Amino acid sequence: MNLNILNGKKHIHFIGIGGSGMYPLAQILHSWGYYLTGSDNNETETLEAVRKLGIPVMLGQRAENIAGADLIVHTAAIMADNPELIAAKASGVPVLERSELLGIVTSKYDNAICICGTHGKTTTTSMAAQILFTAGVDLSAFIGGKLPCIGGSGRAGKSDIMVCESCEFVDTFLKLYPDVAVILNVDADHLDYFGTLENVIKSFHKFAEKASRTVIYNGNDSNTRKAVEGISGKEMITFGNTPDCDYYAAQVQHVSGMETHFIAMHHDKPMGEIVLHVAGIHNVLNAMAAIAAADHAGVPFDAIQKGLCEFRGAGRRFEKVAQVGGITVVDDYAHHPAELTVTLNAAKEMGYRHVWAVFQPFTFSRTAMLLDDFAKALSIADTAVLTDIMGSREKNTYHIFTRNLAEKIPGCVWFPQDETEEPNDTRKYHNFDQVCDYICKHAQPGDLVITLGCGDVYKISRRLAKELPQG
Numbered sequence: 122m123n124l125n126i127l128n129g130k131k132h133i134h135f136i137g138i139g140g141s142g143m144y145p146l147a148q149i150l151h152s153w154g155y156y157l158t159g160s161d162n163n164e165t166e167t168l169e170a171v172r173k174l175g176i177p178v179m180l181g182q183r184a185e186n187i188a189g190a191d192l193i194v195h196t197a198a199i200m201a202d203n204p205e206l207i208a209a210k211a212s213g214v215p216v217l218e219r220s221e222l223l224g225i226v227t228s229k230y231d232n233a234i235c236i237c238g239t240h241g242k243t244t245t246t247s248m249a250a251q252i253l254f255t256a257g258v259d260l261s262a263f264i265g266g267k268l269p270c271i272g273g274s275g276r277a278g279k280s281d282i283m284v285c286e287s288c289e290f291v292d293t294f295l296k297l298y299p300d301v302a303v304i305l306n307v308d309a310d311h312l313d314y315f316g317t318l319e320n321v322i323k324s325f326h327k328f329a330e331k332a333s334r335t336v337i338y339n340g341n342d343s344n345t346r347k348a349v350e351g352i353s354g355k356e357m358i359t360f361g362n363t364p365d366c367d368y369y370a371a372q373v374q375h376v377s378g379m380e381t382h383f384i385a386m387h388h389d390k391p392m393g394e395i396v397l398h399v400a401g402i403h404n405v406l407n408a409m410a411a412i413a414a415a416d417h418a419g420v421p422f423d424a425i426q427k428g429l430c431e432f433r434g435a436g437r438r439f440e441k442v443a444q445v446g447g448i449t450v451v452d453d454y455a456h457h458p459a460e461l462t463v464t465l466n467a468a469k470e471m472g473y474r475h476v477w478a479v480f481q482p483f484t485f486s487r488t489a490m491l492l493d494d495f496a497k498a499l500s501i502a503d504t505a506v507l508t509d510i511m512g513s514r515e516k517n518t519y520h521i522f523t524r525n526l527a528e529k530i531p532g533c534v535w536f537p538q539d540e541t542e543e544p545n546d547t548r549k550y551h552n553f554d555q556v557c558d559y560i561c562k563h564a565q566p567g568d569l570v571i572t573l574g575c576g577d578v579y580k581i582s583r584r585l586a587k588e589l590p591q592g
Contacts, residue, residue, distance in 0.1 A: 122296065124228050126192065126215055127155075134190035135159035136205050138178060139168040142219050143196060145263040145275020147171060149226055152277035160186045160205060170273060184208035191215075194222050223263065223285070224296035230261065230283040234414050235297050237287040237328055238305025238339075239321075240460050241407045244399070245305055246286040247435035248411035250276070252428030256420045258282055266454070267436035282418065287328070289321070290314070294328050302332035303414055305407065307344035310457050313486035313515070322348045329355075337413050339406070340366040358417065360409040362402075364389060368413040370405045378471060379439070381405060385412050385425075392422050396430045400439055401467030437579060439464065439571075443586035447566025449473065450589070452582040456483045456575040458494035464573065465501040474567035478502035479556060479581055481574035482510040482526060489519040496529035502571075506559060507535040509552055511576035534559060557584050564589065 133150060135143055138159025144167050151157055151174050160179040161168055172178055179186045182205040187193055193209040193216045200206075209216050217225075227233040236246045243265040250262045254270050259278040263285045267274050287294040287302075291314050307325050309318040325348035329336045332355055339345045340359030349357065359366040362373070364386070371391075373383040379400040385392040397408055408429055415425050434440055437454040444450070455464045461480070468476050478499055482488040488495065488510055499505040507523050527535040536555040560581075564570055572582040 122221060122224060124225055126217070127225065130155065130192045132156045132158070132190045133192045133194060134187050134209075136182060136186075136193065136195040136203070136209065137161055137199055138171055138176070139163070139165045140196045140198065140219070141167065141265065141274045142223070142263075143194070144171060144273065145277075146194070146219065146222055146226060147176060148174065148275050148277040149261055151176060152279075158186070158190065167273070182206075187212060187214070192217070194219060220293045220296050224298060226263075227283060227285055228298040231281040231300065232418065233283045233285060233297070233299050234301045234303065234418065235285045235287040235294070235299035235328075235332075236303040236305070236410070236414070237289060237294050237325070238303075239289070239308035239310050240457065240463075241305045241403060241410075242286050242288070243435050243454070244404065244438050245303070245407040245410050246284055247438075248408060248429060248432055249303075249414050250284045251432045252411060252415045252420060252425050253282065253284065253418070255428035255431060256415075256424035258418075258420070260284055264435065266438060269433070270431070289324055289328075292324055295324065295331070297328075297331070298333070299328070299331055300333045301335045301337060301414060301417065302329050303410055304329060304336065304338040304345050304348060305410055306339055306342045307348050308457065308459050309491075310487070312490050313484070318344070326350075326352070335417060337410065337417065339410070341406075358413055360406070360413045362406060362409070368409050368416070370395075370409050373402065373405055375470060385409065385422075387416065392416075393426060395426060398430070398432065399434045400471060401463055403463040403467070439467070442582040443589075445586060445589040446591050447568075448564050448589055449569045450582050450585050451569060451571045452579050453571055453573050454575050455573050457487070458491055458498040461495070461498035461573060462501065464571070465498065468569055468571055469501060471569070473569035474565065475503045475569070477560060477564060477568060477570040478505045479508070479560065479570060479572045479578065480505060481508040481572075481576050481578035482523065483574055483576050484513055485510060485515050485517045485519045485521050488526065489521040492521075492526060493529065495526055499526075499530050499533070505530050505533045506556055507533060508556055508574075508578060508581075511574070511578075513576065553581055553584070556581055557588055560585060561588050561590065 139161035247268045259280040261278045261283040262276040335356040337358045341361035360368040370383040381397045442450045527533040
């Protein structure tokens with residue numbers, strides 16, 4: 122990759138500028154003085170925020186939109202037959218996919234803290250960003266979810282510190298240039314690409330090797346320990362929940378609701394008490410990773426305490442959507458069995474009368490390959506309610522249907538689909554109408570309804586906020 126490709130460029134055009142992964146890059150490049158233009162197909166809050174920066178945006182993607190640009194960036198979601206992308210590739214102007222530009226951007230910071238892991242990376246990146254922001258650090262940030270304190274998924278700062286969520290999907294994170302690599306955990310996911318868990322571990326090993334100075338990793342996760350075996354020439358720092366880690370949580374107490382207290386320890390010495398307002402023991406581990414990264418960056422502990430105390434979660438991470446008629450509605454991005462397990466265990470510990478897990482399986486490959494694991498995780502809820510599988514980028518060559526998962530979960534509620542037709546993403550709600558109607562008729566005061574998945578299942582939580590009986 123040519124790390125100097127930005128040199129001499131004046132006008133950069135973004136195809137799909139309203140994407141959550143494009144907006145932070147637009148913010149940063151705009152702050153560096155480049156003239157930006159962009160296009161997108163739909164009006165969104167993000168597009169409105171782009172325009173407020175003074176960046177012209179064209180609705181609709183047409184060949185003429187690229188006029189005058191000397192560098193063009195597009196998201197991976199842009200299809201090959203998109204007329205604007207076709208024109209870009211035929212123009213002779215350099216064209217970058219979004220992840221390539223993100224890699225170039227990380228290379229420009231002297232302290233790029235890149236946070237990866239199969240689970241928890243958005244929450245931990247958000248925690249680290251909140252700590253630094255609260256401490257007065259003028260950081261730049263790239264996050265896979267919205268963080269209220271910075272007003273979105275990204276931030277352009279003037280310091281040399283960048284906090285960057287780093288995704289392993291199709292080895293995207295290997296395009297980044299971390300100074301500090303944080304590895305939260307390593308699990309079997311995206312097996313349609315990686316094939317085996319061993320290949321996943323090898324990719325995380327390559328990511329750790331890319332760190333210029335430091336690797337901060339989960340000392341309690343066996344797959345993560347395998348991933349960092351043989352790494353040399355860097356400072357190696359562990360976090361976890363046992364005293365054999367450099368940073369660890371002690372005296373963990375679930376106080377009430379989403380509040381948890383614990384003592385942050387460093388080399389067996391108490392740093393002080395942390396008060397968290399996000400649920401689950403998994404978030405204690407996420408917090409310890411953020412604490413280790415912030416302490417390594419020189420943030421005083423009182424600022425770490427304040428930042429974590431003020432943190433109320435990132436968008437779609439156990440996000441409280443509404444409380445209607447005594448029923449609490451929460452939305453969460455969990456889409457892998459391990460994520461569902463920790464999220465539903467946390468929900469069950471919170472004292473609700475009945476926990477409803479409304480789950481949208483995402484991709485046929487993941488559903489087929491991890492079917493029994495999904496069934497075991499979803500059985501933690503008092504009642505699991507399933508939507509159709511959202512195929513996203515895939516064809517259903519696995520011949521897998523929601524029925525195959527539902528039949529493995531005791532008491533599961535699902536709505537039979539016509540299996541003579543392939544499930545597709547063109548239907549408006551993937552039987553969301555039936556799911557909403559069922560929950561509205563059966564949920565009672567004192568219940569928790571949690572929508573789960575990385576597709577568009579969040580729409581159900583928003584609908585329930587409007588449609589649940591007021592009591």
